[in-house]
Amino acid sequence: MNREPGPRTIAALPKPVLAIALCLAGLLAGASTLAASSRDYSSLSDWARRQGWRLTRNPTSREVVATGTTGHLNLQIDGSRALFNDVAIWLSNPVMIVDGQVCLANQDIRGVLDPLARPPLIPAGQRIRTICLDPGHGGKDPGHKTGTRLEKAFTLALAQEIRSRLIEAGFTVVMTRRDDDFVDHPIRTSIAKRNHADLFVSLHFNASPDGSGDANGFEVYAMTPEGARSTNISRDVGSLKAWSGNESDPGNLLLAYDVQRALLQRLPGSEDRGVRRARFLVLRLSEMPAILIEAGFMTSASDARWIYSESGRHRLSQAVVDGILAYRRQVERPAATPQRSTNSKSSTSSARPDSERN
Numbered sequence: 599m600n601r602e603p604g605p606r607t608i609a610a611l612p613k614p615v616l617a618i619a620l621c622l623a624g625l626l627a628g629a630s631t632l633a634a635s636s637r638d639y640s641s642l643s644d645w646a647r648r649q650g651w652r653l654t655r656n657p658t659s660r661e662v663v664a665t666g667t668t669g670h671l672n673l674q675i676d677g678s679r680a681l682f683n684d685v686a687i688w689l690s691n692p693v694m695i696v697d698g699q700v701c702l703a704n705q706d707i708r709g710v711l712d713p714l715a716r717p718p719l720i721p722a723g724q725r726i727r728t729i730c731l732d733p734g735h736g737g738k739d740p741g742h743k744t745g746t747r748l749e750k751a752f753t754l755a756l757a758q759e760i761r762s763r764l765i766e767a768g769f770t771v772v773m774t775r776r777d778d779d780f781v782d783h784p785i786r787t788s789i790a791k792r793n794h795a796d797l798f799v800s801l802h803f804n805a806s807p808d809g810s811g812d813a814n815g816f817e818v819y820a821m822t823p824e825g826a827r828s829t830n831i832s833r834d835v836g837s838l839k840a841w842s843g844n845e846s847d848p849g850n851l852l853l854a855y856d857v858q859r860a861l862l863q864r865l866p867g868s869e870d871r872g873v874r875r876a877r878f879l880v881l882r883l884s885e886m887p888a889i890l891i892e893a894g895f896m897t898s899a900s901d902a903r904w905i906y907s908e909s910g911r912h913r914l915s916q917a918v919v920d921g922i923l924a925y926r927r928q929v930e931r932p933a934a935t936p937q938r939s940t941n942s943k944s945s946t947s948s949a950r951p952d953s954e955r956n
């Protein structure tokens with residue numbers, strides 16, 4: 599794929615001006631400090647111009663909308679919650695105004711905007727064929743407990759349902775566990791690698807810490823980019839360095855978005871908690887695009903409808919497969935156009951027009 603030149607950074611602004619702007623925006627956004635590597639922000643209009651996207655800024659609100667070939671992106675000045683085609687995606691840094699311009703951290707331009715605007719194509723001739731499903735927990739690790747219900751049982755039930763649907767759709771499926779077994783996290787990712795999985799999908803359910811039924815909805819996690827903060831900063835213990843999971847950063851983000859979008863479409867009315875970032879062990883160690891799905895709260899009466907019932911899991915599993923199929927459509931290159939024969943109808947190309955890639 600064509601590589602865009604790197605974003606023009608505004609770090610060239612006089613340092614005191616930049617420092618004040620960064621400080622102010624950080625305070626407005628409630629962030630006491632910004633990570634050192636997030637100090638480079640770039641103009642959103644420069645990015646939009648390079649991509650051929652249109653940028654509109656509402657003069658009476660803090661909203662900025664970027665519209666392009668793959669969709670529309672809504673941003674809030676001083677906010678970190680973006681909407682891409684109405685699906686929430688958490689940025690690692692707040693949107694800021696610097697020198698009168700709407701600016702985004704280069705981390706978020708590279709890590710969120712670029713993969714959504716230009717899906718990361720896989721090498722010519724390669725296909726997304728093998729999916730590794732990872733039912734969270736198992737054996738001595740029950741996961742969340744709500745009454746007598748254990749998370750490990752429902753992640754396995756959901757994985758089995760997704761597995762059947764993926765096989766029907768022509769995929770090969772690898773499972774990190776097929777029974778109530780304990781499997782250590784590094785073994786889970788090595789199973790994916792050993793079986794040449796093209797994608798890794800870990801399945802979990804949430805529970806509110808106090809057991810109350812207030813929280814509900816879906817979250818899909820992608821690996822936090824190098825140097826960036828995770829959505830839940832408290833989970834950022836230790837280093838912000840790069841892990842093997844970061845080699846698939848663009849694919850991680852796109853897959854997370856596709857699956858979150860499909861969940862919201864298949865289960866309308868559910869809460870969109872957004873695409874989030876975390877350095878979960880299975881995401882750190884994966885060597886292929888990987889996501890971790892929190893497919894609802896076990897403690898929520900509304901989410902219970904799809905977690906604990908077979909019909910609900912049918913819909914959840916359809917959504918996950920829809921998301922994987924959407925991702926595959928975006929990243930696979932069209933098949934090479936066969937040599938057109940002048941008198942044969944069989945020469946129809948299987949190549950997809952660009953308009954179908956999104």
Ligand SMILES: [Zn+2]
Nearest residue numbers: 734741802803
């Ligand atoms: Zn879990």
